[in-house]
Amino acid sequence: MREARLWLIAIPILLWTLLPIYHIFLFSISTKDSAFSGALWPAKPTLHNFGTVFRQEHFYLHDFWHQIWNSVWIACATGVLTLVVATTAAFAISRLKVKGGRVVMNAALFTYFIPAAFLAVPMYKAMGTYGLLNNRWSLVLAMVTLASPYAIWVLKQASDRLPWELDEAARIDGATPLQLFHLVYLPLMMPSLVAIGTYALLLAWNEYLYAFLLLSNNIPLAVGLGHFLASDDSPWELLMATALIYAVPPAAIYYAFRRYMVGGLTAGAVKT
Amino acid sequence: MAAIAIPHPPPAAPRRRLSSWQTWGVIMLMPYILVFLVFVLYPVTYGLWLARHPQSYRTLFEDPVFFRTVVNTIVFLLVAVNLKFLLALFLSGFFVHERRWIRWLSVIFIIPWAVPAIPTIFSIRFMLNPEWGIVNSLIFRLTGADGPNWLNDPTLALSMAMLVHIWKALPFWTLILMAGRLAIPREQYEAASVDGATAWQKFKYVTWPSIRTLYLTSTLLSMIWTLGDFNSVYLLTGGGPADLTHVLATLGIRYIRLDQVDQAMTTIVVALPFVLPLVYFMMKRLSVDE
Amino acid sequence: MATVAFREVHKSFGATKVLHGISLDIAEGEFVVLVGPSGCGKSTLLRMLAGLEDIGGGQIAIDGRVVNDVDSKDRDIAMVFQSYALYPHMTVRDNMGFSLKLRKEKQNLIDQRVANAAKILNLEPYLARYPRELSGGQRQRVAMGRAIVRDPKVFLFDEPLSNLDAKLRVAMRAEIKALHQRLKTTTVYVTHDQIEAMTMADRIAVMRDGRIEQLGEPLELYDRPANLFVAQFIGSPAMNVFDGTIRNGSVEALGSRWPTAVRGAEGQQVKYGVRPEHLEPAASGIAAQIIVVEPMGAETELVVKIADATLTVMTRGRSSAGPGERIFLAPQASHAHLFDAATGLRIQPP
Numbered sequence: 001m002r003e004a005r006l007w008l009i010a011i012p013i014l015l016w017t018l019l020p021i022y023h024i025f026l027f028s029i030s031t032k033d034s035a036f037s038g039a040l041w042p043a044k045p046t047l048h049n050f051g052t053v054f055r056q057e058h059f060y061l062h063d064f065w066h067q068i069w070n071s072v073w074i075a076c077a078t079g080v081l082t083l084v085v086a087t088t089a090a091f092a093i094s095r096l097k098v099k100g101g102r103v104v105m106n107a108a109l110f111t112y113f114i115p116a117a118f119l120a121v122p123m124y125k126a127m128g129t130y131g132l133l134n135n136r137w138s139l140v141l142a143m144v145t146l147a148s149p150y151a152i153w154v155l156k157q158a159s160d161r162l163p164w165e166l167d168e169a170a171r172i173d174g175a176t177p178l179q180l181f182h183l184v185y186l187p188l189m190m191p192s193l194v195a196i197g198t199y200a201l202l203l204a205w206n207e208y209l210y211a212f213l214l215l216s217n218n219i220p221l222a223v224g225l226g227h228f229l230a231s232d233d234s235p236w237e238l239l240m241a242t243a244l245i246y247a248v249p250p251a252a253i254y255y256a257f258r259r260y261m262v263g264g265l266t267a268g269a270v271k272t
Numbered sequence: 273m274a275a276i277a278i279p280h281p282p283p284a285a286p287r288r289r290l291s292s293w294q295t296w297g298v299i300m301l302m303p304y305i306l307v308f309l310v311f312v313l314y315p316v317t318y319g320l321w322l323a324r325h326p327q328s329y330r331t332l333f334e335d336p337v338f339f340r341t342v343v344n345t346i347v348f349l350l351v352a353v354n355l356k357f358l359l360a361l362f363l364s365g366f367f368v369h370e371r372r373w374i375r376w377l378s379v380i381f382i383i384p385w386a387v388p389a390i391p392t393i394f395s396i397r398f399m400l401n402p403e404w405g406i407v408n409s410l411i412f413r414l415t416g417a418d419g420p421n422w423l424n425d426p427t428l429a430l431s432m433a434m435l436v437h438i439w440k441a442l443p444f445w446t447l448i449l450m451a452g453r454l455a456i457p458r459e460q461y462e463a464a465s466v467d468g469a470t471a472w473q474k475f476k477y478v479t480w481p482s483i484r485t486l487y488l489t490s491t492l493l494s495m496i497w498t499l500g501d502f503n504s505v506y507l508l509t510g511g512g513p514a515d516l517t518h519v520l521a522t523l524g525i526r527y528i529r530l531d532q533v534d535q536a537m538t539t540i541v542v543a544l545p546f547v548l549p550l551v552y553f554m555m556k557r558l559s560v561d562e
Numbered sequence: 563m564a565t566v567a568f569r570e571v572h573k574s575f576g577a578t579k580v581l582h583g584i585s586l587d588i589a590e591g592e593f594v595v596l597v598g599p600s601g602c603g604k605s606t607l608l609r610m611l612a613g614l615e616d617i618g619g620g621q622i623a624i625d626g627r628v629v630n631d632v633d634s635k636d637r638d639i640a641m642v643f644q645s646y647a648l649y650p651h652m653t654v655r656d657n658m659g660f661s662l663k664l665r666k667e668k669q670n671l672i673d674q675r676v677a678n679a680a681k682i683l684n685l686e687p688y689l690a691r692y693p694r695e696l697s698g699g700q701r702q703r704v705a706m707g708r709a710i711v712r713d714p715k716v717f718l719f720d721e722p723l724s725n726l727d728a729k730l731r732v733a734m735r736a737e738i739k740a741l742h743q744r745l746k747t748t749t750v751y752v753t754h755d756q757i758e759a760m761t762m763a764d765r766i767a768v769m770r771d772g773r774i775e776q777l778g779e780p781l782e783l784y785d786r787p788a789n790l791f792v793a794q795f796i797g798s799p800a801m802n803v804f805d806g807t808i809r810n811g812s813v814e815a816l817g818s819r820w821p822t823a824v825r826g827a828e829g830q831q832v833k834y835g836v837r838p839e840h841l842e843p844a845a846s847g848i849a850a851q852i853i854v855v856e857p858m859g860a861e862t863e864l865v866v867k868i869a870d871a872t873l874t875v876m877t878r879g880r881s882s883a884g885p886g887e888r889i890f891l892a893p894q895a896s897h898a899h900l901f902d903a904a905t906g907l908r909i910q911p912p
Contacts, residue, residue, distance in 0.1 A: 098297025115500025122319030243391030
C-alpha cells in the first residue's frame, strides 16, 4: 500500500523529468520527415543527423568544431581561473585571517546575490569600455566574476573546518605562508577544489546570456545553437542532434563528480 | 629562582613578526579584489551613472511593454517560485524515503539541473509547437481536437515559461530541502511515533519547525535569482507574442539589443528597491555563522 | 637546551585581561608544568612562548634572547598539540621530517633523524602509515616524534594527553617523563590535570585568573600550599577545608577542637585545612558519622559528617565500618594547614 503510493508519486516525476530530454533524443535520431510527424518513436531511427553535424554539412553547422573548441577553451579557462582566484581568497580569509577579509567576503556575497541577468547589462557596457567585446577572454572573465563568489564561500566554509592546529604546527615547523598553502592547505582541500573547479567549468559551458551578449563572432556552441532560431524553417532535427552533443559532456562531468558536488552544495545551504 | 621584574614593561612592538602572514594574505586576496573592482564595482557604478537621467525613466514608464513586464515579473516571482517550493517541499519528503530505487530516481531527477538550459528549453519549445509539436499531436490523437496555440497566447506562453523555470530549478531546491530534512535527528520522529503522531502531525510538529527557516530563506534567495532568469522566458518565447511575455531580465537585454544601454540600466535600477532589501536580508543571514 | 624567561608578561583579549604580568624563570633542562583550571591563562602563556599569540606586554626570552618579535619558526621550539595536529595527507615519516624538509636539510640527515626518533618512540613499524591508520597513543607518539626530530631548544606541550583514555594517559605520562630524562630538553607543559603536574614536573606553576598562585616543586606545593586555592587544587581527593576560630592554641570548628602548630592571635578567624589521608580513624578524638563508604582496594575513602560539614577521610587498607556508624578522627597538628579567613593566604607555623 505504502509502496504503491510511492510509485504513484515516482511515475509522474519520471515522466516530467525525462520527457523534454527524451524529446531531444527522439528528434536527433529522426529523419526530417518523421521528426514532424508527432510520433513517439521514429519509423526509421538513424544516426545520420550526427554525421551531418560532425561533417559540418549545413549552413548553421559550418563552425561546429570551432564552436566546440571555443566552449571547451572558455570552460577550462574559467575553471582554472576561478580555482586560482577563489582558493587564494579563501585561504587568505580563512587561514591567514587577513585584515579586511570580512569586507571582501561580504563583497563576494553581494555579487553572489545580484541576479545574473541584471549584472549582464553593466558588464556588457564595461567590457565594451575595456575593449574586450568579441574576445573570448571577456566571457571567461565574466564567468569567473559570476563563479568566484560562490566558490569563495564554499571554500571558506570547507577551510574553516580544517583544524587550526595544523596551521600552527606548520608555522612552528617553519612553514612560510606559501609553503603552508601548497604543502598543507591544497592537499587537504582537494575534494572541495574538485567540486569548485567542476562547478565553474559547468557554469561557463552552460552559459548562454553572457555568451551571446559578449561574443558575436568566435562564439561558443551555446550561442551557435541559438542561431538556429534565426529562421522558421531551421533544421530542428540537426539542432536537436547538436544540442544533445552539447548537453552530454556537462551531464557526464556532473555525474562523474556528483559525490563532491552534492556534498559541497548542500553543506553550505543547511547552515543558513 | 626569583623573576627578574621589569617595573614598567615596554608596550608591545607592533605586530612585526606577523607581517609576512598579513602581507601574503593581502597578496592572495588581490586576485579576487581585482575581479570585484574591475568586473563588479566599476561596471555597476558606471551602469548606475548611465541611469541617472530622469528622462530615461519617463521613456521607460511610457514604453507600453514596461507595465506589462512589471506585472509579468511579479506574477512570475510569486507563482513560479512558490509553486516550485511547494513542489520541492513535497518531493523532498518523497526522496528521503530509504529505498534503493528512490535513490536511483533522485539521480535521474537531477538531470534538468545538470544539463545546460538551451537544449532542453528548445526541446520544450518544439514540443509546444501548435502544428507538429508532440503535445498537440497527443491531444489530437486522444481527443480529436486541436490543442491550443501554446506560445502564441500571452497568458499560456508565460505559464509555459514558468513551467520551464520550475522544471529546471526544482531539482536543486528539492535537494536543498532534502538536506534540511535529513539533518533532523531521527529520534525526533521516533519519539513522535511513540507518542502516536500521524504523518501530518509529524510534518507539522517535527519537520516544519526544523526546516521553516531554511524554506523561507531559500524562497527569498530563489526569488532574487529568478529575477535574473533570462533563459526560461527568452529561449522559450523570446518575449513574444508582441513583447507581451517579457520579464525585467529579458526587457533589459532587449534594450541592449536595441542599442539602448541607458534604457537597459534604467530597467534594472527600477527593480533595485525590491532587490536590495532582499540582498541585504540574505547577507545578514549568511554572515551570522561567520 | 636553553633557559626560558617570562618577564611581566601581559595579555588582553579585547577588554578582558587574561594575563596580569607573569614572571617565571625556567632553568636549562627543567620540566615545568603550568597547571590551573580552564581559562586561567596557561595555554595563552604557552602559545605566546610558541609565537602563536602576540605578546601584549612584557618580554619572553629563550636562552637570554628576547623573542617578542621573532617568528615561531625562528624560536627553535617544538610543540605537541592536544589534537596532535598531524598532517593527515602525510605519512608518519613525512610528518616527522616535515620541519627538516622545510629547512632544506639533506635527505639522508632527515632519514637518520626520523629513524632515530622512531626508534626512541617505538614507531619504526608505522613510518609508512598515515595518521588515520594509527591509534590515539600512536598519534601522540608521532606528534612527540615530530618534536624530537627537530632537536629544539624547548619542548612545548599543550594538554597533550587530554584526548587519550585514562589508562593510556598513565602510560604516556611515564613515556614523556622517561623521554625528558633521556633528552634533558627544557620543557614547558600545560595541563589542567593536577595529577599530571604532580607526577611529571620538576616544578609546577599553579595558575588562576591570569596569575601564578604558587611556583614550586610538586611536594612543596602539596605540603605547603601558599593559599587556599593551591591547597584545594593540588591533591586528590581534595583537602578538607572549613571555617574556624583560634582559641587557646587550637582551632575551634564544627563544634570540636582541632590541633594546630600555628601560634595565631586569640579569636582570629581562619580556614582550617586537612588532607583526607591525615584524618585517619582512631580510638578516640573528634566524632564523625559515616555517610558513604567507597572501598578502592588499597585504600578506602569515607565520606563523613561532622556537625553540618561533609568531610573526606582516606584510610589505608580496608574498613569494616558501614554507613551510619560513628567513628573518631585524630588529626595531627603537624599536618594541619591554616589560612587567613579574609585573604586565603597560608599562615606559616613558626
